Amino acid sequence: MEVFQVDSRAIVTQPEKWYQPKLSLVSKLKKLIDESGILEDVQKGDIVAVKTHFGDRGTTKTLRSVYIRAVVEKVIEAGGRPFVTETTGLGMIRPRCTAIGRLEIAEENGYTQQTLKAPIIIADGLLGMDFVEVPIDGKYLKKVFVAKAIAEADAVVFCTHFKLHMQSGIGGSIKNVGVGCVAKPSKFDLHASGYPKILAEKCTKCGKCIKICPTNAIQDYRIIEEKCLRCTGCAEVCKEDAVEINWLLGKEVGDRIVECAKGVSKVAKKMSFLNFILDVTPHCDCHPYSDNSLISDIGILASKDMVSIDKASYDLYLNAQPTSDFLATNRFWQWTAPESMLEFAEELGLGEQRYKLTKIE
Numbered sequence: 001m002e003v004f005q006v007d008s009r010a011i012v013t014q015p016e017k018w019y020q021p022k023l024s025l026v027s028k029l030k031k032l033i034d035e036s037g038i039l040e041d042v043q044k045g046d047i048v049a050v051k052t053h054f055g056d057r058g059t060t061k062t063l064r065s066v067y068i069r070a071v072v073e074k075v076i077e078a079g080g081r082p083f084v085t086e087t088t089g090l091g092m093i094r095p096r097c098t099a100i101g102r103l104e105i106a107e108e109n110g111y112t113q114q115t116l117k118a119p120i121i122i123a124d125g126l127l128g129m130d131f132v133e134v135p136i137d138g139k140y141l142k143k144v145f146v147a148k149a150i151a152e153a154d155a156v157v158f159c160t161h162f163k164l165h166m167q168s169g170i171g172g173s174i175k176n177v178g179v180g181c182v183a184k185p186s187k188f189d190l191h192a193s194g195y196p197k198i199l200a201e202k203c204t205k206c207g208k209c210i211k212i213c214p215t216n217a218i219q220d221y222r223i224i225e226e227k228c229l230r231c232t233g234c235a236e237v238c239k240e241d242a243v244e245i246n247w248l249l250g251k252e253v254g255d256r257i258v259e260c261a262k263g264v265s266k267v268a269k270k271m272s273f274l275n276f277i278l279d280v281t282p283h284c285d286c287h288p289y290s291d292n293s294l295i296s297d298i299g300i301l302a303s304k305d306m307v308s309i310d311k312a313s314y315d316l317y318l319n320a321q322p323t324s325d326f327l328a329t330n331r332f333w334q335w336t337a338p339e340s341m342l343e344f345a346e347e348l349g350l351g352e353q354r355y356k357l358t359k360i361e
């Protein structure tokens with residue numbers, strides 16, 4: 001599959017020619033969108049979701065709003081009606097776990113209707129429980145709970161800050177689809193197995209979990225699985241550590257993310273992908289801080305194939321000279337398996353690892 005690249009460098013050697021707006025990465029991004037043709041299937045009047053990540057309170061290296069705005073302008077130019085979107089996080093009490101908190105943090109981090117030139121809509125609703133259920137026959141998952149606004153849009157453009165991730169190894173387009181486009185029940189299913197469980201021997205019957213449960217799933221201090229949407233609110237409020245969750249780590253999380261991406265791809269229409277290999281931090285943007293970049297900025301990739309673009313981004317990352325000694329010997333978190341995630345994504349038909357990289361000058 002073809003992957004297009006623009007370079008982030010803009011070295012001008014002649015002082016009299018310093019004023020060159022076309023060297024801006026924003027200008028290059030617009031050219032990349034035109035030359036790659038990733039928006040060619042957007043038709044007049046299409047409602048287009050521009051999916052990105054707003055970060056958490058304290059995250060400082062999310063994608064700058066000017067890039068998202070440039071994508072929005074290109075969608076408008078193509079005849080589409082864009083909205084910028086994101087989903088809530090897993091949990092009920094941290095700010096970014098509801099649409100209200102998500103929008104407040106978006107504003108703090110510089111994303112507003114004014115800066116983006118498009119409205120912001122939280123795709124999985126007020127509490128992260130607006131979804132469509134998509135059946136899949138996965139190794140781990142039988143159902144994916146896709147954020148409703150993603151399923152309803154006529155097209156989705158993924159603007160992904162490519163960085164490392166402590167669960168999936170790399171946080172690229174596959175992760176933006178598989179994690180970023182699902183509602184709370186699937187966010188749980190990719191991080192944990194089964195259902196939360198109240199441990200009778202630890203429970204003091206304080207009732208805090210009953211109060212926060214949005215589905216009235218806790219009766220007689222037991223969780224009724226048929227009613228539980230796996231938001232983890234009960235575990236968050238329990239001071240006694242009496243709510244047990246079987247959290248997962250490593251390769252299985254990556255595989256579950258891929259299965260979620262498979263579910264999303266069954267209902268999301270006209271998907272296109274932009275990976276921004278800029279500020280490649282060791283952690284995901286869901287962390288409330290941003291560490292130093294691990295490599296120098298590389299540029300932006302565009303493709304219609306989420307696997308090709310992630311494989312190309314991963315290869316560019318691996319071949320770059322580390323600027324930080326943090327991961328100089330281990331290029332990703334040791335317990336993660338990014339290569340296996342890419343292989344599994346290809347196996348499930350999400351795209352091809354093979355790619356041809358075309359540089360746009």
Ligand code: SF4
Binds near residue numbers: 206237239242
């Ligand atoms: S919050 Fe914890 S201790 Fe309180 S009732 Fe629920 S499980 Fe029991």
Ligand code: SF4
Binds near residue numbers: 215218227231233
């Ligand atoms: S019982 Fe289920 S739905 Fe209720 S708070 Fe706990 S995880 Fe959320």
